[in-house]
Amino acid sequence: MALSDARATAKPRYERQLPEQRRQELIDATIECLKRDGHEGLSMRAIATQAGVSLGLINHHFPNKDDLVAAAYRHFNSQLVDGLKAAVHKAPSFPRARMRAFLKASFSRPNLDPETLAVWVVFWGMYRHSPMIQGVHRESYQGYVQLLRDMLTELVAGADAGAPPVDLRLAAIGLTALLDGLWLEWCLQPGTFRPAEAIALCEAWVDNLVRRADVAALE
Amino acid sequence: MALSDARATAKPRYERQLPEQRRQELIDATIECLKRDGHEGLSMRAIATQAGVSLGLINHHFPNKDDLVAAAYRHFNSQLVDGLKAAVHKAPSFPRARMRAFLKASFSRPNLDPETLAVWVVFWGMYRHSPMIQGVHRESYQGYVQLLRDMLTELVAGADAGAPPVDLRLAAIGLTALLDGLWLEWCLQPGTFRPAEAIALCEAWVDNLVRRADVAALE
DNA sequence: TACGTTGTTGAACGATCGTACAACAAGGAC
DNA sequence: GTCCTTGTTGTACGATCGTTCAACAACGTA
Incomplete structure (x- = not known):
């Protein structure tokens, strides 16, 4: 009916x-x-x-807002790191190609996006006062640093014999800083330079590291 | 009484x-x-x-909260830029000493301070949605970029003759990124490296720029 | 078809936010 | 000493926040 x-x-x-x-x-x-x-x-x-x-x-x-935000932060982080790892994994398996793929993925969407920066900035703002955010950061940033460290190790291992040994720790710090700084700068003002130029700057850093091992002479 | x-x-x-x-x-x-x-x-x-x-x-x-925040942002910015300019001005007047003073001031208090980063992060978070913050940023960031550009120009002018011309624009972008990235990294995790190491990394970048002008060969 | 589990709704609570405004009072002018 | 200007206080308002909770209903089960 x-x-x-x-x-x-x-x-x-x-x-x-x-x-x-x-x-x-x-x-x-x-x-x-x-x-x-x-x-x-x-x-x-x-x-x-x-x-x-x-x-x-x-x-x-x-249970509350903090838990939701922490879950969102964890998802956001792992999505980023997984994307970079996948890009490296798909690249030809020699060091330079892997590094190039890593840089290309770093300076492409969805990483290179003002909206992505906007999300990061909010999480950064919570970092100091939220132990939950600190914990998630620690657990996910580790994977990122390790990935980059491994690639640098490969690269240096293939460098000219007889060159002074490279301080891998400082090299990783410097490359990370250059990468993050360029990424941040582009997101804040996308018109200033092209992503390809950022990649070129990073590769010049790596070149210099491998060919001349200048960083080892610091300090 | x-x-x-x-x-x-x-x-x-x-x-x-x-x-x-x-x-x-x-x-x-x-x-x-x-x-x-x-x-x-x-x-x-x-x-x-x-x-x-x-x-x-x-x-x-x-008149309202936004105006107070904008005024605070303007003060915060000009205090930073003025401090750097003063440090450069007090240094011996040859290019390398001026650059060294600039770097030393960049990697010292009050710039190099997690609390300073906390303030920056809040302002960054407002950037996209607050025209007022955008305006203040434009007017004060200009001075910073100009200061750095001038120092690089001096440095390159004194470089070896016959070296390929340096792309000053890219050089400034790269140095700014390296500087900001190291600064950010230190503020987020002060134990990772010492300020002196950050200065050394930046000076290595400048050395490489002046002596070999690699950046000019990019792209 | 009737039942029970539980994912889902919507209203309500107290706290805190930015703003407005009338009343007060400090300190200089005369 | 008196007045006037205006820097300052304290309260109140409406909006929005995170959280709570009783009632509802979708959907698998028997």
Whole structure:
């Protein structure tokens, strides 16, 4: 009859999701809000709206706001590091090609994007006062540093014999700084230089390191 | 009599200040709050408490919060740039000494300080959505870039004749990136390397630029 | 078809935010 | 000593924040 027909054809008011999937949707919504509005976008109501769910649902899947933010930070970090690792893995397996792939991935989307910087800045701002953010940072930054350190080790191992030994620690610090600095500069003012120029600057640093091992002579 | 004595010896409940001085006190209090609590410290009540005045007074000297923050950003910026310029000015007037003084000032307090980074991060976070912050940034960053560009020009002018011409634009971009990256890295994790090592890395970059002009061969 | 689990909603709470404004008082002018 | 200017206070308002919770409903199960 009419009633049961109406019931049968009526759309459900909402769809239930498995907790794992709903959690991921909320994490994605959080990052989306951060990209769009920065720190101002980090409100439970904005995130719920972005995810298309009600306000109360968030606290059903996350005990509080800090836990949601930490989960979003963890996801954001691992997505970045995994992307870089994948790019390196797909490259031809000699040191220079791997480093080139790493640099190219670093200076391409989605890394090289003012919106990505906007997300980073918010997380950086929480770093000092949130032990939870500090913990996530420690656990994920490690993978990044190790990846870069390994590539430098490969490169130096293939350098001219007889060259003075390279201080790998300082070399990694310097390359990381150059990389991060160029990335930051481009995101703040995309018109100043082209991504290819940033890659060239980084490769010049690496060249200089491998050919002349200047860094070893420091201090 | 007793009453007039009490009146005569009673301390005034507050001291009136000239608008200019009170404005500066409020600006200082704002930066102090940012150093201590980051983005969370940026509330009118926290700033008023820090400055030792009542909440309502802020709106007597600044039309709204954005104007106060912009004024604080302008002060913070010019203090930094002026400090660097002063350090360069006091150095012996040959190019290498000026560059060395610049680097030493960059990697010393008050620039090299996690609290300083905390303040920067908050301002960076506002950059995209606040035209006021963008305007202040443009007007003050110009001085910084010009200072660095001038020093590089001096240095390259004294380089070996016959060397290929240096792309000053790219050189400035690279040195700025290396400098900012090292500064950022140290502030985030002060134990990783010593300020002297950062200076050495930057000077190695400059040496390489002047002696071999590699950057000119890029691209 | 009826039931039970639980993902989901929506309203409500107290706290804190930026701002507005009337009343007060410090300190110079006369 | 009195007045006037204006720097300063304290309160109040509306908006928004994170969190809580009782009620609802989607959907697998029997």
